[in-house]
Amino acid sequence: MIPFNKPHMSGKELSYIAEAHFNNILAGDGPFTKRCHAWLEARTGSTKVLLTHSCTAALEMAALLLNIQPGDEIIMPSYTFVSTANAFVLRGGVPVFVDIRQDTLNIDEHLIEGAITDRTKAIVPIHYAGVSCEMDTILEIAKRHKIKVVEDAAQGVMSTYKGRSLGSIGDFGAYSFHETKNVISGEGGCLLVNDSTLALLAEIIREKGTNRTQFFRGHVDKYTWQDIGSSFLPGELISAFLWAQLEEAEQITKQRLDIWDEYHKLLEPLENHGLLRRPIIPAHCQHNAHMYYVLLSEELQRDKILHRMKADGIGAIFHYIPLHSSPAGRKFGRASGELTNTDFCAEKIIRLPLWIGISKEQQKQIVSTLEDAIKFN
Numbered sequence: 140m141i142p143f144n145k146p147h148m149s150g151k152e153l154s155y156i157a158e159a160h161f162n163n164i165l166a167g168d169g170p171f172t173k174r175c176h177a178w179l180e181a182r183t184g185s186t187k188v189l190l191t192h193s194c195t196a197a198l199e200m201a202a203l204l205l206n207i208q209p210g211d212e213i214i215m216p217s218y219t220f221v222s223t224a225n226a227f228v229l230r231g232g233v234p235v236f237v238d239i240r241q242d243t244l245n246i247d248e249h250l251i252e253g254a255i256t257d258r259t260k261a262i263v264p265i266h267y268a269g270v271s272c273e274m275d276t277i278l279e280i281a282k283r284h285k286i287k288v289v290e291d292a293a294q295g296v297m298s299t300y301k302g303r304s305l306g307s308i309g310d311f312g313a314y315s316f317h318e319t320k321n322v323i324s325g326e327g328g329c330l331l332v333n334d335s336t337l338a339l340l341a342e343i344i345r346e347k348g349t350n351r352t353q354f355f356r357g358h359v360d361k362y363t364w365q366d367i368g369s370s371f372l373p374g375e376l377i378s379a380f381l382w383a384q385l386e387e388a389e390q391i392t393k394q395r396l397d398i399w400d401e402y403h404k405l406l407e408p409l410e411n412h413g414l415l416r417r418p419i420i421p422a423h424c425q426h427n428a429h430m431y432y433v434l435l436s437e438e439l440q441r442d443k444i445l446h447r448m449k450a451d452g453i454g455a456i457f458h459y460i461p462l463h464s465s466p467a468g469r470k471f472g473r474a475s476g477e478l479t480n481t482d483f484c485a486e487k488i489i490r491l492p493l494w495i496g497i498s499k500e501q502q503k504q505i506v507s508t509l510e511d512a513i514k515f516n
């Protein structure tokens with residue numbers, strides 16, 4: 140069996156965890172967390188990066204920072220993970236779903252303006268597969284309508300748009316370090332605060348609504364309850380693990396890109412025969428090889444093909460059930476216009492195994508199994 144995912148270890152995770160243990164520093168914001176913050180800030184250019192328990196938690200922080208109130212609308216694609224919407228729904232927000240582009244499967248920036256009402260508070264672009272949305276257009280629309288941009292960059296660590304790190308371009312960005320992403324800590328994430336005037340409030344929201352972070356910096360002589368908040372910070376053992384991964388982030392990305400390129404080469408003949416479509420990466424987007432997917436041609440039945448691949452030992456999978464057609468999405472959100480591309484992709488996508496250590500032989504086997512499954516469709 141070739142699994143869909145295999146978490147990659149840099150090798151230093153346990154020794155850094157042992158170091159935190161030896162030094163008796165276990166709560167959050169210790170030396171390893173500080174190292175991770177500094178590295179992420181230097182790497183992305185963001186004003187303030189704060190580790191969280193997950194990307195989901197970082198998105199929830201963004202919703203609190205934007206002071207989302209019941210009835211406020213948030214524009215996003217339907218083709219995304221639930222947390223993109225759920226973080227805002229927790230504050231009473233209403234997700235407004237727009238369609239995605241055919242090429243990148245990212246939010247179609249030309250449909251955003253048509254979805255804006257006087258209740259719209261934010262746009263949440265998702266950088267699908269670590270390939271950037273059209274941020275210049277999105278920022279321009281947001282500025283003109285005085286609304287905020289929160290980048291769901293869960294899949295976008297180490298990717299760039301016109302040279303800028305994903306997550307550092309909007310008002311806020313959120314990364315995920317979940318086991319299934321490129322750089323991992325089991326569960327984990329961070330919030331990128333790109334507006335320096337909100338950095339202090341972000342620290343307060345993350346520390347149970349207190350100014351404890353300022354207290355530890357020696358900026359105040361006692362700390363008190365300042366605002367609403369929660370406990371969003373991870374403990375040091377998680378940060379120690381993550382530090383071992385961040386040190387290797389460049390290497391991890393390179394190795395994943397090699398695997399991605401190999402799939403791209405192997406699948407070219409199938410695309411030329413009109414059986415499927417390979418991912419399209421715009422020239423100004425540097426991606427991080429988070430995912431390799433194919434979109435089957437119209438007449439092929441995806442579920443049959445996946446079933447056959449599974450029977451042949453290949454852990455290929457699909458996602459997402461579009462949010463607008465999910466039970467909670469129907470209850471809490473609404474669609475703006477037709478979501479034709481969303482529905483098509485959700486029915487035709489196949490994601491192939493991509494993890495460090497997969498061999499070229501295994502990749503060949505995966506592609507030939509896919510080819511066979513298509514022929515027997």
Ligand SMILES: *Cc1c(COP(=O)(O)O)cnc(C)c1O
Binds near residue numbers: 193195265
């Ligand atoms: C993985 C993912 C999330 C959630 O990340 P967690 O760290 O598991 O909370 C959110 N949005 C997108 C687009 C994702 O891919």
